[in-house]
Amino acid sequence: MEHQFDAVIIGSGLAGLRAAIEIGENASVAVLSKVFATRSHSGAAQGGIGAALANEEEDSWEWHMFDTVKGSDYLGDQDAIETMAKDAPRTIFELEHLGVPFNRTSEGKIAQRAFGGHTSGFGKAPVKRACFAADRTGRVILDTLWEQCLQRNTKFFDEFQVLSLMVEDRRCYGVVAYELATGELHTFYSKVVLLATGGAGKIFKTTSNAFASTGDGMALAYRAGAPLEDMEFVQFHPTGIYKLGILISEAARGEGGILLNKDGERFMERYAPVIKDLAPRDMVSRCIMEEVRAGRGIDGQDYVHLDLTHLGEDVINSKLAEITGFARTYAGVDANKEPIPVQPTCHYMMGGIASDVDGRVVVDSSDTPFEGLFAAGECACVSVHGANRLGCNSLLDTLVFGRRSGMEISRYVQRNDFQKPATDFEKAAAAEISGLMTAKGEERIGDIMADMQEVMMDNVSVFRTESPMKEALGKIMELKGRYQHISLQDKGSCFNRDLLDALELGHMLDLAEVIAMGALFRQESRGAHFREDFPERNDDDFLVHTLVRHTDKGPQIFNKPVTITRFQPQERKY
Numbered sequence: 001m002e003h004q005f006d007a008v009i010i011g012s013g014l015a016g017l018r019a020a021i022e023i024g025e026n027a028s029v030a031v032l033s034k035v036f037a038t039r040s041h042s043g044a045a046q047g048g049i050g051a052a053l054a055n056e057e058e059d060s061w062e063w064h065m066f067d068t069v070k071g072s073d074y075l076g077d078q079d080a081i082e083t084m085a086k087d088a089p090r091t092i093f094e095l096e097h098l099g100v101p102f103n104r105t106s107e108g109k110i111a112q113r114a115f116g117g118h119t120s121g122f123g124k125a126p127v128k129r130a131c132f133a134a135d136r137t138g139r140v141i142l143d144t145l146w147e148q149c150l151q152r153n154t155k156f157f158d159e160f161q162v163l164s165l166m167v168e169d170r171r172c173y174g175v176v177a178y179e180l181a182t183g184e185l186h187t188f189y190s191k192v193v194l195l196a197t198g199g200a201g202k203i204f205k206t207t208s209n210a211f212a213s214t215g216d217g218m219a220l221a222y223r224a225g226a227p228l229e230d231m232e233f234v235q236f237h238p239t240g241i242y243k244l245g246i247l248i249s250e251a252a253r254g255e256g257g258i259l260l261n262k263d264g265e266r267f268m269e270r271y272a273p274v275i276k277d278l279a280p281r282d283m284v285s286r287c288i289m290e291e292v293r294a295g296r297g298i299d300g301q302d303y304v305h306l307d308l309t310h311l312g313e314d315v316i317n318s319k320l321a322e323i324t325g326f327a328r329t330y331a332g333v334d335a336n337k338e339p340i341p342v343q344p345t346c347h348y349m350m351g352g353i354a355s356d357v358d359g360r361v362v363v364d365s366s367d368t369p370f371e372g373l374f375a376a377g378e379c380a381c382v383s384v385h386g387a388n389r390l391g392c393n394s395l396l397d398t399l400v401f402g403r404r405s406g407m408e409i410s411r412y413v414q415r416n417d418f419q420k421p422a423t424d425f426e427k428a429a430a431a432e433i434s435g436l437m438t439a440k441g442e443e444r445i446g447d448i449m450a451d452m453q454e455v456m457m458d459n460v461s462v463f464r465t466e467s468p469m470k471e472a473l474g475k476i477m478e479l480k481g482r483y484q485h486i487s488l489q490d491k492g493s494c495f496n497r498d499l500l501d502a503l504e505l506g507h508m509l510d511l512a513e514v515i516a517m518g519a520l521f522r523q524e525s526r527g528a529h530f531r532e533d534f535p536e537r538n539d540d541d542f543l544v545h546t547l548v549r550h551t552d553k554g555p556q557i558f559n560k561p562v563t564i565t566r567f568q569p570q571e572r573k574y
């Protein structure tokens with residue numbers, strides 16, 4: 001079936017919906033999502049969204065900018081970070097006006113709480129900067145934006161999985177999508193495609209991410225010729241529930257929770273004497289692993305304790321109800337009375353599709369735009385998070401750059417006419433699907449997926465060294481070979497998960513290769529990328545973005561300078 005819209009947005013998380021609202025009724029917009037719109041991973045965000053409102057204590061956007069630059073280990077582009085930090089208070093007031101029910105102070109202002117790496121006075125002390133709605137911040141923002149889209153008659157295509165971008169000569173003409181309920185293919189012609197497809201945590205064995213976070217948009221853009229930027233920077237959140245990876249938000253530490261080792265010692269005091277448990281995530285994750293390596297994990301195992309028992313039932317029930325519910329359900333722990341067992345969990349991709357502050361996907365180091373292709377949210381790399389994202393800066397990123405993408409798309413669709421590609425992309429997608437349906441190989445999708453997740457977790461996660469990473473890259477190439485010999489059990493056309501898993505696995509294998517290559521290339525330690533064989537940051541050689549482009553001869557790495565405006569790189573101490 002064929003459709004035509006001025007703009008097609010892939011993804012109904014915060015980035016996609018905020019862009020859709022901005023385009024509004026200026027142009028025809030379709031939002032496609034492989035899950036029901038409000039099931040997007042944004043709805044799982046717990047802790048909050050950062051903005052220097054100064055409602056609880058003195059704060060300024062310059063301090064927010066500084067913290068983000070320092071948190072990024074000086075790899076974030078400072079012009080983009082400035083744009084985000086300055087626009088943050090406006091973003092929050094806009095959400096408030098749209099109807100987001102934020103928690104309030106006793107004076108009736110929007111309440112704020114502390115979060116890792118957010119400080120006052122350029123690093124002097126933790127500051128309360130995170131605006132929140134209990135521990136369901138993403139949920140309430142997502143639902144509010146969705147309602148706003150319904151009011152504006154945005155056309156939703158829920159449970160439509162995009163299979164390919166229609167690209168010829170670096171110009172995008174739309175997408176081909178698969179309708180999950182029927183197996184029917186749909187071609188969407190458009191002047192603009194915005195990728196807002198979220199993260200790719202499912203590449204790793206332990207993750208806080210949803211099942212849908214398989215990096216489709218990044219892989220589709222990469223295959224279509226757009227470079228991926230800084231993919232080696234993968235964030236491990238320090239507090240996933242032991243063995244499961246389900247997130248216990250940093251809000252737990254923002255409200256006063258502390259991390260303890262087997263001796264009951266608050267070990268973060270040793271590693272970050274000023275901000276302790278509120279150090280940034282890359283540091284806290286490494287510290288937990290150091291404690292475990294030194295034999296100070298609980299019962300000698302690979303986890304530590306997150307203790308909230310001193311916070312009192314009032315704080316727990318009013319501000320941390322959701323996550324303490326998770327602890328009860330999934331770990332059998334009553335957080336009022338006993339500590340929660342936690343370990344680092346794969347949480348966020350700092351890297352993504354190289355794009356500029358107006359959402360335009362760029363193809364080279366001089367920022368030449370990819371015609372008709374935009375990206376925003378976690379799948380994009382603008383880059384505001386550099387080598388390590390601070391908590392609460394992702395929801396902000398999705399909204400600030402989702403809106404800016406929407407504004408630029410509104411201008412773009414006015415300026416440009418519809419064009420159709422010469423190639424029949426739907427036919428190519430149909431051939432790919434029928435190839436998978438009729439394949440008779442011996443390999444099982446689940447086995448390849450488990451092997452990929454295992455090797456990425458063991459060899460390319462918090463601590464990295466050359467030879468295990470080379471081994472991982474070799475394994476990924478072997479898995480790519482095995483992937484050529486898969487077969488599907490389900491040959492049906494109604495909610496064929498088997499088929500979709502196969503397609504998603506193909507995407508994740510491409511991204512795993514890019515992550516491992518970038519991590520091998522970067523012979524230094526910066527932010528979330530810690531090389532045991534190169535433990536120091538090396539600004540002389542590596543204060544650059546890593547870009548990887550897909551070519552016929554395989555992935556090709558090149559670099560782009562980091563934009564430094566106000567803050568010169570310094571040693572990163574907390």
Ligand SMILES: Cc1cc2nc3c(=O)[nH]c(=O)nc-3n(C[C@H](O)[C@H](O)[C@H](O)COP(=O)(O)OP(=O)(O)OC[C@H]3O[C@@H](n4cnc5c(N)ncnc54)[C@H](O)[C@@H]3O)c2cc1C
Binds near residue numbers: 016035045378392
């Ligand atoms: C458990 C958890 C808690 C978090 N808490 C916070 C927090 O408190 N504060 C904060 O700032 N950040 C937080 N984050 C990070 C933040 O929530 C995410 O980075 C952000 O919400 C991503 O939004 P997005 O719009 O880019 O994508 P998502 O919300 O992930 O949405 C992706 C969309 O793309 C669609 N999609 C993907 N592939 C396809 C395809 N092939 N075809 C069609 N549709 C497709 C999906 O269906 C979905 O609609 C948290 C993340 C997690 C996992």
